[in-house]
Amino acid sequence: MLMKYLMGKNEDIPPGTASIFFSFSAIVWFIIGTGLGSFNAAKLAFPDWVTGFEFFAFGKMRQVHVMAVIFGWISMAFAAAMMYITPALGNTKLWSEKLGVWSCMNWNIGLAVGLFTLWMGMTSGREYSDFIYPIDLILLFGVLIPVALNVWMTIAKRRTQGIYTTNWFFAASIFMLLIVLLVGNLPEYFHLTGLTEAYLTWWNAHNILGLWITPVAAAIAYYTIPKITGNPLYSHRIGHLHFWSIVIFYSTPAAHHLMSAPLPEWLKSFASVEGVLILVPAIAFVSNILLTLQGKWNMFVENIEIRFTVTGVLLAIPLNMQGGFQQTRSINWYIHGTGWIVAHAHLALLGFSTFIEVAAVYYGLQVLMKRKLYSLALANFHFWMLLIGFSIYWIAMTIAGLIQGAGKIYEVPYIDIVVAEHPYMIARWFGGTLVFLGNCVWLYNMYMTAREGTPVPAGRMVHELAYER
Amino acid sequence: MAFREYRIGAVMFGAALSLSMFITLVVPSFNIFSVGSTALALEKQLTYGFNSGWNPDDMFLTGANKPLKVLLKQDPQTDAVMEPVHAYVFPANARFPSGILHPKVLGAGSDVLSVEQGKINEASEAQGAVFLVRSGEHNGKAYPYIENVSATRGWSPDAVLKVAGDANTSHAGAGKTIFVREGCWWCHTLLPEQTQDFQYFGAPPYLGDFNGESPTTFGSDRKAPDLLHVGSRNSSKEWMMMHFFNPRLVQPHSIMPRFDYLWGKTDANGDQIDYAAWRKEFVEYRNGERVTPPEVPNYRSDSEIRYLIDFVLNLK
Numbered sequence: 197m198l199m200k201y202l203m204g205k206n207e208d209i210p211p212g213t214a215s216i217f218f219s220f221s222a223i224v225w226f227i228i229g230t231g232l233g234s235f236n237a238a239k240l241a242f243p244d245w246v247t248g249f250e251f252f253a254f255g256k257m258r259q260v261h262v263m264a265v266i267f268g269w270i271s272m273a274f275a276a277a278m279m280y281i282t283p284a285l286g287n288t289k290l291w292s293e294k295l296g297v298w299s300c301m302n303w304n305i306g307l308a309v310g311l312f313t314l315w316m317g318m319t320s321g322r323e324y325s326d327f328i329y330p331i332d333l334i335l336l337f338g339v340l341i342p343v344a345l346n347v348w349m350t351i352a353k354r355r356t357q358g359i360y361t362t363n364w365f366f367a368a369s370i371f372m373l374l375i376v377l378l379v380g381n382l383p384e385y386f387h388l389t390g391l392t393e394a395y396l397t398w399w400n401a402h403n404i405l406g407l408w409i410t411p412v413a414a415a416i417a418y419y420t421i422p423k424i425t426g427n428p429l430y431s432h433r434i435g436h437l438h439f440w441s442i443v444i445f446y447s448t449p450a451a452h453h454l455m456s457a458p459l460p461e462w463l464k465s466f467a468s469v470e471g472v473l474i475l476v477p478a479i480a481f482v483s484n485i486l487l488t489l490q491g492k493w494n495m496f497v498e499n500i501e502i503r504f505t506v507t508g509v510l511l512a513i514p515l516n517m518q519g520g521f522q523q524t525r526s527i528n529w530y531i532h533g534t535g536w537i538v539a540h541a542h543l544a545l546l547g548f549s550t551f552i553e554v555a556a557v558y559y560g561l562q563v564l565m566k567r568k569l570y571s572l573a574l575a576n577f578h579f580w581m582l583l584i585g586f587s588i589y590w591i592a593m594t595i596a597g598l599i600q601g602a603g604k605i606y607e608v609p610y611i612d613i614v615v616a617e618h619p620y621m622i623a624r625w626f627g628g629t630l631v632f633l634g635n636c637v638w639l640y641n642m643y644m645t646a647r648e649g650t651p652v653p654a655g656r657m658v659h660e661l662a663y664e665r
Numbered sequence: 666m667a668f669r670e671y672r673i674g675a676v677m678f679g680a681a682l683s684l685s686m687f688i689t690l691v692v693p694s695f696n697i698f699s700v701g702s703t704a705l706a707l708e709k710q711l712t713y714g715f716n717s718g719w720n721p722d723d724m725f726l727t728g729a730n731k732p733l734k735v736l737l738k739q740d741p742q743t744d745a746v747m748e749p750v751h752a753y754v755f756p757a758n759a760r761f762p763s764g765i766l767h768p769k770v771l772g773a774g775s776d777v778l779s780v781e782q783g784k785i786n787e788a789s790e791a792q793g794a795v796f797l798v799r800s801g802e803h804n805g806k807a808y809p810y811i812e813n814v815s816a817t818r819g820w821s822p823d824a825v826l827k828v829a830g831d832a833n834t835s836h837a838g839a840g841k842t843i844f845v846r847e848g849c850w851w852c853h854t855l856l857p858e859q860t861q862d863f864q865y866f867g868a869p870p871y872l873g874d875f876n877g878e879s880p881t882t883f884g885s886d887r888k889a890p891d892l893l894h895v896g897s898r899n900s901s902k903e904w905m906m907m908h909f910f911n912p913r914l915v916q917p918h919s920i921m922p923r924f925d926y927l928w929g930k931t932d933a934n935g936d937q938i939d940y941a942a943w944r945k946e947f948v949e950y951r952n953g954e955r956v957t958p959p960e961v962p963n964y965r966s967d968s969e970i971r972y973l974i975d976f977v978l979n980l981k
Binding site for chain 2: 259
């Protein structure tokens with residue numbers, strides 16, 4: 197079937213094919229990514245658990261987990277959402293389904309090769325840009341530029357007059373991602389060294405989060421909440437505020453990741469002030485979404501997509517409160533480089549953005565396959581495994597981070613910190629494993645939806661139908 | 666194009682993003698570019714060579730084509746005893762670091778001295794070269810600079826390596842590649858923090874300590890002690906050997922992975938290392954069935970663990 201679509205004419209490919217391919221790929225990468233995370237966490241709790249295999253060493257697998265989750269799960273779920281939501285909002289078809297299917301195949305192959313090379317120890321040695329630069333270039337030109345082209349052309353060829361908030365974000369974020377990856381990898385292309393390399397590493401890492409993951413996840417919520425509740429977006433003006441403050445404020449605080457490094461002091465102070473200002477887009481986004489829900493809060497209980505999305509939006513509150521303030525000098529000296537930051541990173545990626553994307557994949561797959569969700573019970577199970585697993589992880593790592601911070605400032609011998617953290621390392625492994633198991637159930641549920649889900653009658657929307665199991 | 670009515674928005678978006686790029690990239694780049702090297706930065710780039718991460722010269726990160734740091738006690742030409750110096754030997758075809766290829770990277774003062782007095786632009790990668798870190802004066806101010814002793818004194822890489830001998834040769838450059846490949850920096854930072862850490866991990870690095878180094882591998886997620894000055898805290902090769910082979914030998918609560926596989930198949934005598942037997946005996950020792958732990962095999966002088974230990978001990 198894949199070959200038929202790859203080689204066939206664009207007109208012969210059913211609308212939504214690219215998005216369906218992307219959705220299932222994303223779920224599989226999510227299982228791989230969280231499985232690797234669980235494995236790595238076990239190694240931190242029980243260091244002699246798997247020994248004797250060079251390639252199962254923690255140092256060779258940690259980055260594979262991070263890159264699988266960011267570029268496999270999160271970014272592919274974004275691509276799936278873009279290929280479904282952009283045409284839906286433009287009242288048109290995707291510009292090219294064939295290009296979309298090709299990008300999906302290139303993405304899976306490029307990412308698999310990239311993760312394999314990383315696993316074999318071929319790394320640039322730069323966090324979040326660990327891939328060797330030939331892989332970066334393959335992903336950039338073989339995957340992201342085609343996806344961007346599809347999104348931009350679909351918006352340009354839309355059959356509506358205006359462009360809705362979600363599509364501003366999609367079009368702008370993927371443009372910014374291309375710029376970030378091009379500029380952020382300059383040290384590898386041109387062998388830039390020293391502080392330039394260190395700063396660009398974190399400029400790249402910060403902006404992947406700030407200009408790609410955060411705004412695209414928010415954009416998805418701007419679509420799913422009004423679409424499923426039937427309420428119009430509370431305020432387009434606040435949407436404007438959100439969009440412009442992301443572009444202006446969120447693109448500047450990269451240096452706050454290096455507050456204790458010898459960078460120019462003005463740059464750190466500037467980044468720190470700008471870092472607090474990310475509360476502007478954050479508050480605009482959360483208030484806009486929660487106010488859109490007025491009168492429909494029953495759906496938070498009754499509808500699985502709304503529950504996932506709103507949980508993600510609610511998790512954005514602690515996320516941004518932490519994010520805005522933990523990078524100021526007065527707090528950063530305590531928690532920098534500790535498990536607190538690891539907890540914060542998982543709050544952003546596994547809490548806020550993942551919950552919103554899971555909802556988008558649930559909803560998008562049902563709409564595109566015209567099938568009602570196979571089992572609400574399994575979806576509920578998935579939700580609680582994700583939420584409980586994530587909460588255990590987040591709380592454990594936050595406590596571990598505070599212990600590490602205290603140990604750091606009181607100059608405790610490091611091994612005592614390791615001993616004190618041990619129970620939290622076990623809790624982190626347990627929480628991560630729950631997330632992994634929940635995702636396996638999710639894949640089964642979506643597979644069964646494709647096969648056995650009740651067909652949605654023409655003219656009906658998915659969320660109007662009652663759940664059956 | 667239906668983007669027409671969004672022209673103002675698109676222009677504003679471009680302007681906002683460009684302004685952000687200008688402030689976060691262009692302005693700091695002037696600032697960072699003007700940072701002059703400390704002597705440590707010169708030593709580091711001469712120790713680590715061109716790049717310690719993936720690069721076309723070392724695709725599988727084995728530590729190939731890296732310089733060697735030797736402690737020289739005799740003049741390689743006359744064999745006369747001299748004040749010991751550290752010399753950085755680039756065998757033929759080892760890539761030079763950025764500071765040699767582009768002296769501007771060294772910063773004002775050091776670049777002029779390195780070219781005029783150090784003759785670094787006469788060094789050739791094809792033939793190899795030997796460098797020293799020296800200090801000199803330029804316009805009345807003191808700067809560290811690099812001297813290409815192959816040009817100024819005629820020392821050849823082979824002669825320097827021969828007179829120094831294996832015991833005085835450090836593979837710290839290849840060791841940093843192993844450090845990057847094995848992901849040591851996912852837990853061990855190389856960045857004592859500015860507001861604390863002085864007492865336990867030593868002083869934080871200076872602004873000019875990084876010119877020419879790539880990757881800098883500061884690390885972000887400290888799950889283990891900072892290593893920037895580890896060679897000053899603990900300079901025992903035997904302790905390092907035991908710790909890398911199985912960290913639980915010297916620190917029962919350690920969560921560090923074992924790096925025994927870096928020994929390779931054979932030990933220093935060329936005998937096969939029986940890892941399975943070793944692990945079995947270690948488990949017996951841990952369970953109290955043996956009084957002493959099994960012996961850690963001596964490593965071959967060209968093994969990856971030698972490179973890594975040389976790198977760690979060189980972090981002063």
